[in-house]
Amino acid sequence: MAQRLRFKDPILAKRVASEIRRLSEGKGTVKICHVCGTHEWTINHYGLRSLLPKNVEVIAGPGCPVCIVPASEIDEAVQLASKGVIVTCFGDLLRVPGSTTSLLDAKAEGADVRVVYSVSDAVKMSFEEAAKELVFLAVGFETTSPSTAVEILNKPPENMSFLVSHRLIPPAMEMLVEMTGFSLNGFIAPGHVSTIIGLKPYEIFPRKYAMPVVVAGFEPLDVLISIYMLMKQLDRNKPDLENEYTLAVQPEGNPKAQKIMDEVFEIADGKWRGLGNIPSSKLSLKRKYKTFDAHLRYGLGIEDGLDLKPGCCCHLVVTGRIKPTECPLFLKDCTPQKPVGACMVSTEGTCQIWATAGSS
């Protein structure tokens, strides 16, 4: 208990780091992957990679919900905005490139694009703008999708509809495990996604793939201790599923949120920017809620968009195959001020984190 509360204790951090070093001795390269932008932020901000031995690599997987929204879905929102529909979205999405324009470009050209903090703000806005039509571009992983489900269950006003772009994390993790030539040794699972989904969806990894998983919190010691827990599992050769973030993650997750999501959404195959199609990884509205589906309401159906601009390596960055610094555009043509790829746009994108905090 006392140890859990000392989230940033440098003495304890050094002790954990030396334990990780001890466990890494005599082992080949150990590749640990996390799938959360906030984990990458913690790792960079506190320089955690510099504490790890050379043969322990921590890779940033597709953990930025904004970075993986395909260009086609941005294109659809831009199309609606240019038709005079009010488009509401989270701030990070504004500059995410579509095939030719972003929502920010559309706004600059006079479209009504508004940033909201919460889907509930978009609902409030749709009441205030009763004479106009309004769409909420619903992106995010399991942490965010329950809030969209709540608002849809509450029956928003008729002038409001949703472009549902929510994605599920465990199917993307499974894709990473099955990716040839990637050879991962363990996962740091995302803490806040897990507050909703619990531990069960990760059981498949130790069971089917002999892949250790530790659900981790977001303080520097949470992450370091999780790496230590993974190293211990590897050392004992007993792949398991453990929960480091007991402060917030219950084994069953949040059953109330799961029930509401099940009521509103069904699971479909979905495209991820840079990753292609991932089976059973996208949420879409169930038939009885289709009346709120902006796709049907406005006859949208953009299938393909330009996900990667020439030279952009976002697809290699989100799958951890290269570091941001290995992309030829990084901090040359692609900067946080003028991003080329989606990973440089969002505050949770690996490239932006490396550009602003430096690589550790």
Added chain:
Amino acid sequence: MKMCLAIPAKIVSIKESIACVDFGEGVTRDVNVTLVDVKVGDYVLVHAGYAIQVLDKTEARETIKLWNQVFETETQNSKK
């Protein structure tokens, strides 16, 4: 906004599905509590205007203290 991030806060008052929460040192905001079963005094994790999980009280108080420290450090840095 960081989309994977959730911030601990204390429930100050509840009216139907909306609760006023305190993020520490008097920063308050209304959040939706449909997804959790809570009472006044409970600590919750807030993400994009929604409480997504209830936290253990003693551990949450420590987390709030730590968050305040982070904010203080960031303010000091930006002043430099």
